[in-house]
Structure formats: C-alpha cells, structure tokens
Amino acid sequence: MDRAEILRFDHVSYIYEEEEASAVKAVDDLSFSVKEGEFLAVLGHNGSGKSTVARLANGLYLPTEGKVFAADMDTADPACEIDVRKTVGVVFQNPDNQIVASIVEEDVAFGPENLNLPQKEIRRRVDAALDAVGMTEYAGHETHRLSGGQKQRVAIAGIIAMRPRCLVLDEPTAMLDPRGRADVMKTLISLNRDLGIAVVLITHFMDEAAGADRVLLMKNGRRAALETPDRIFSEPGRLTACGLELPDAAKLCDCLRKRGVKVPPEVYREEQLLAYLFKRLPER
Amino acid sequence: MLKEITIGQFFPGRSLLHKLDPRTKLVLTFVYIVALFLVRNFFGLFLMAGFAGLGVLISRIPLKTVWKSIRALVFIVIFTAVLQLLYHSDGDVLWRPFPGKEFAVTWDGVYSAVFLVLRIVALVVMSSLLTYTTSPTMLTDAIERLLSPLKVFHVKVHSLAMMMTIALRFIPTLIEELDIIMNAQKARGAKLDAGKLSERLKSMVSIFIPLFVSAFRRAAELAVAMECRCYTDGANRSRLKIMRFSRLDLLWLFVHVAVVFAALFTSFYPMGSFFLFQPVI
Numbered sequence: 167m168d169r170a171e172i173l174r175f176d177h178v179s180y181i182y183e184e185e186e187a188s189a190v191k192a193v194d195d196l197s198f199s200v201k202e203g204e205f206l207a208v209l210g211h212n213g214s215g216k217s218t219v220a221r222l223a224n225g226l227y228l229p230t231e232g233k234v235f236a237a238d239m240d241t242a243d244p245a246c247e248i249d250v251r252k253t254v255g256v257v258f259q260n261p262d263n264q265i266v267a268s269i270v271e272e273d274v275a276f277g278p279e280n281l282n283l284p285q286k287e288i289r290r291r292v293d294a295a296l297d298a299v300g301m302t303e304y305a306g307h308e309t310h311r312l313s314g315g316q317k318q319r320v321a322i323a324g325i326i327a328m329r330p331r332c333l334v335l336d337e338p339t340a341m342l343d344p345r346g347r348a349d350v351m352k353t354l355i356s357l358n359r360d361l362g363i364a365v366v367l368i369t370h371f372m373d374e375a376a377g378a379d380r381v382l383l384m385k386n387g388r389r390a391a392l393e394t395p396d397r398i399f400s401e402p403g404r405l406t407a408c409g410l411e412l413p414d415a416a417k418l419c420d421c422l423r424k425r426g427v428k429v430p431p432e433v434y435r436e437e438q439l440l441a442y443l444f445k446r447l448p449e450r
Numbered sequence: 451m452l453k454e455i456t457i458g459q460f461f462p463g464r465s466l467l468h469k470l471d472p473r474t475k476l477v478l479t480f481v482y483i484v485a486l487f488l489v490r491n492f493f494g495l496f497l498m499a500g501f502a503g504l505g506v507l508i509s510r511i512p513l514k515t516v517w518k519s520i521r522a523l524v525f526i527v528i529f530t531a532v533l534q535l536l537y538h539s540d541g542d543v544l545w546r547p548f549p550g551k552e553f554a555v556t557w558d559g560v561y562s563a564v565f566l567v568l569r570i571v572a573l574v575v576m577s578s579l580l581t582y583t584t585s586p587t588m589l590t591d592a593i594e595r596l597l598s599p600l601k602v603f604h605v606k607v608h609s610l611a612m613m614m615t616i617a618l619r620f621i622p623t624l625i626e627e628l629d630i631i632m633n634a635q636k637a638r639g640a641k642l643d644a645g646k647l648s649e650r651l652k653s654m655v656s657i658f659i660p661l662f663v664s665a666f667r668r669a670a671e672l673a674v675a676m677e678c679r680c681y682t683d684g685a686n687r688s689r690l691k692i693m694r695f696s697r698l699d700l701l702w703l704f705v706h707v708a709v710v711f712a713a714l715f716t717s718f719y720p721m722g723s724f725f726l727f728q729p730v731i
Binding site: 221224226248251252255256258260262263264265266267268269271272275276277278279280281282283284285288289292306307308309310321324325328 | 460462585586587615616618619622623626668671672674675676677678679680681682684686687688689690691692
C-alpha cells in the first residue's frame with residue numbers, strides 16, 4: 167500500500183480573527199495525510215474544527231501555522247491556486263447555495279467553463295459527471311425543482327466535472343432526508359471505488375464513517391485519533407470523550423461484549439453484526 | 451400561492467422557439483415591444499397580437515401557463531380599461547350611468563379600453579415567451595454578447611451578466627424562503643394580512659429582515675462555492691452551449707420583421723376602414 171499522498175496537513179493551525187481579542191484557534195497542530203484513492207472520514211463534535219479542515223484543504227483558508235499540500239502543491243502558493251482547486255474539490259452542506267445556474271447541466275458545466283475548456287470537452291465532462299452521480303436523466307431539469315439529495319448530487323457533479331483527484335465534503339448529508347442521505351452516500355462510495363477519487367468525508371453521522379478506510383477523530387481542533395474504523399468503534403470511551411456516540415450497531419456490539427458475548431473486535435457494522443449473530447443462532 | 455408566479459420562468463423544451471439563438475429572440479422581442487407602442491390601429495394590433503398567439507402555439511407552452519402570467523397582471527389590465535372608459539367623452543354616447551349628468555361612456559372610450567387591454571396582453575405574452583423558451587444562462591449570455599461593445603467604456607459586462615444569472619437562479623429559492631418565513635411568523639401570531647395599513651407595514655419588517663439576512667448568508671456561501679469551482683473574474687471562460695445564428699433564426703427574423711412592418715405600415719399610411727380605426731390614446 168504505497169500510494170502517493172494526495173492531501174497532506176503538516177502541523178497546521180488556523181486561528182479565526184487573529185488580530186482581535188475574540189481570536190479562536192479552530193485547528194491546532196493538526197497533521198494527517200490522505201492517500202490517492204483513499205476514503206477518510208473526519209469525525210468530531212460541533213466546534214471541533216472539522217469544517218475548517220474542509221476550507222483549509224483547497225486553500226480557501228490559508229493556515230496560520232504549518233502547511234497544507236495538495237498533490238505536493240503548497241496551498242499558500244498563489245501561483246498554484248487554480249491547480250490546487252482542480253486537484254481538491256470541496257462540497258458544502260447546503261446544496262442550494264452551491265448551485266449557480268438554473269438548469270442542471272448548465273450548473274455542472276460551470277467549473278469546466280471557468281477552466282476555459284473547449285466546448286466538446288465540457289460536454290464530455292458534464293455527461294460523465296452526471297452519469298457518475300446518477301443524474302443523467304435530469305440534465306435538462308431545473309435545479310430548484312429537485313429534491314435535496316438530488317441537488318446535492320448535482321453539486322457533487324459540478325465538482326467532479328473538474329476531474330479532481332480528491333473530494334472533500336463538509337457534512338454533505340446534514341440537511342437531507344434519509345433517502346437523500348442514502349443516495350449521496352451511495353454516490354460517494356461509487357466515486358471512490360469506481361473512479362478512484364480520494365474522498366474526505368467530514369460528518370457527524372457515525373454510520374457514515376463506518377464504511378471508511380480510516381477515521382480521523384477530532385477534538386478541540388486537535389487530532390484525537392487516526393485509525394481504522396474497527397479500532398475506533400471498538401473503543402467507545404475515546405468517542406464519548408470527543409462528545410460522540412457509537413453507531414447503533416457498534417453500540418449493540420459493545421453491550422453484547424459487556425454481557426460476555428465474544429463478538430470479534432472487527433465486527434462493528436450492521437451487516438457484520440447480523441452475519442455474526444446469525445452464525446451463532448444454532449448454538450443456542 | 452407564491453409558487454404560481456410564472457413570470458421569468460423557463461420551461462425546458464424542444465420547440466422551434468427553444469432552438470433559436472437567444473440573441474435573435476432578445477432583439478426581436480425588443481423590436482416587438484417598441485412596435486407594439488407605435489401601432490395605432492386595430493388592424494396592426496390584431497396582426498401583432500395574432501403573431502404573439504402564433505408564438506405561443508409554436509413554443510408548445512401550455513395555454514394554462516401563459517394564462518397564469520396574464521392573470522398576474524389582471525388588476526393593472528382592469529384599472530387601465532376603467533380609466534380609458536372614464537377619460538373619453540368624445541364620440542357616440544353608449545351609456546349615461548347618471549341621468550342628467552354630463553358623464554357618459556362613449557364608443558371611443560370602449561375602443562380605447564379594448565385597444566389598451568389587448569396591447570398589454572400582447573406585451574406580457576410576448577415577453578413571457580422569451581423567458582419561457584430561453585434558459586436564464588443563455589439569456590444572460592445573450593445579454594453579455596449584445597452589450598459587449600460597452601467594454602470599450604470599461605463597463606463590466608460579464609459581471610453584470612453573472613449577477614443576472616444568479617438573480618434569476620435564486621428567485622425560486624427566495625420565494626420558497628419567503629413562504630417559509632411568512633408561515634413561521636404566522637405561527638408566532640403575526641397578523642400579516644389584517645389590521646390597519648401601518649400595522650401591516652410593520653409586520654412586513656418581521657418578514658423582510660429574516661429574508662435579507664438569509665439572502666446575505668446565501669450570497670457569502672455561494673461566493674465560496676464559486677471560488678471552489680475556479681471562478682475568477684470571468685475573463686477567460688468558455689461555454690457549454692455556443693450560440694449560433696442559424697437558418698432557422700434567419701427565417702424567424704424574416705417572419706417577425708414582416709409582421710412588424712405590416713402592422714406599422716397600416717398605422718402610418720391608414721387606408722380608412724373599420725379595422726384601421728385609430729383610438730385616441
């Protein structure tokens with residue numbers, strides 16, 4: 167597993183309103199890296215600095231201390247600004263405030279248009295991006311008539327059309343209903359697996375983090391842990407210290423373990439738990 | 451109720467009008483509106499109004515939709531018509547509502563009222579057709595292209611066009627938001643449509659302040675999202691849809707100009723029949 171790093175935070179700190187008395191250190195000496203094609207979940211309570219991470223990732227904010235590298239480009243280097251944003255795409259929480267145009271395909275084309283690509287190339291990218299998020303049949307539709315989940319997928323397509331190698335999403339499902347959430351999650355997983363785009367999913371939904379390759383746990387702007395999800399979810403104490411709760415399935419596993427049932431440590435997801443319990447049924 | 455506003459909306463489709471170059475449509479609509487105010491007789495007006503009707507048929511926009519945009523202006527239409535009836539005292543008297551008084555409704559008044567109503571309806575239908583059949587992005591692109599000579603005077607044409615695109619994009623979003631805020635304030639006991647005018651104006655404040663705050667917040671977030679998508683000053687942008695002046699545009703231009711010319715010709719060289727009657731307006 168020696169893949170290149172696509173995003174690297176190197177002892178990054180970020181202070182809001184540095185000059186003023188109300189200065190807040192949102193991110194504090196944070197270091198981590200994301201490898202090409204990896205799925206990283208960032209978990210943290212409100213105010214843990216996880217949204218600031220999204221804005222640091224593509225140079226919207228420049229670190230007060232330390233450095234952020236996107237594919238070995240320093241985000242603080244003005245000469246790399248456009249290339250950084252092409253490499254690391256950021257999607258935000260509210261899809262309504264990310265959509266620029268009134269028609270789906272015109273909105274998806276906005277990024278490629280800004281990159282001054284030839285018309286045929288824009289067409290190709292728009293079609294591919296809409297296909298990747300499963301919104302091809304809505305190409306000619308008006309954006310304001312779509313559901314929340316569909317709007318968010320259009321917003322993702324708008325970023326995908328710029329062909330980024332890393333996608334950072336700041337609580338993309340927070341405003342959606344369960345169905346929209348499920349659709350967006352399915353889209354993210356397929357983008358990660360089929361197109362090999364690295365995904366950094368910032369969320370406070372524990373179950374969304376369960377499918378990630380690694381989980382970055384944040385507390386007060388600092389890194390509390392960076393491990394595989396099975397280890398994160400088998401140690402509930404650490405999560406509660408960060409103000410977070412276990413996902414339901416992991417909570418059940420934890421309770422079972424406390425009652426003396428020997429649930430293996432790698433079991434923490436719903437389907438794993440179901441399979442395990444099913445296997446144990448005949449014993450009783 | 452608010453969701454029924456159809457003015458300025460776009461209805462995606464594949465009709466002949468949808469396919470036209472937006473610049474052609476924009477310029478011709480402008481020409482049409484100017485001509486509509488120059489036409490001085492019924493023959494010309496019927497010709498123009500009929501042409502607008504033909505446009506609706508070609509565009510395959512449901513008549514119900516067009517009717518909705520006319521209905522939005524029904525108050526103005528009735529108001530204009532009544533004023534015309536009141537102001538004309540010349541011509542043959544049709545009806546004296548108050549016996550013994552000077553006031554009378556005359557044929558001249560009726561003609562003028564019908565003339566003006568028809569003119570307003572034609573105006574609304576034709577300008578609605580432009581937005582119904584042109585996507586906002588294409589429309590603002592066309593405006594950008596048509597205004598591009600102004601760049602010589604350092605006018606930021608692209609920024610203007612981008613502002614218009616965003617404004618049109620956010621109209622439905624903000625209407626929805628307005629609806630939510632109104633309901634939220636009603637739920638808190640605000641009386642939005644009762645009481646004295648001064649009270650009603652005051653209660654409007656409780657609606658518009660949240661709306662403005664939210665609009666500014668949206669603007670800030672949108673600006674960040676646009677930056678993420680590599681938007682700079684728009685100097686070097688390509689386009690997904692390229693405007694082409696095709697043979698179809700030439701055909702439509704020809705028909706359009708012919709209709710306008712015929713309507714104006716009869717206005718300035720009247721030949722004296724009933725249809726050429728000119729109301730005094």
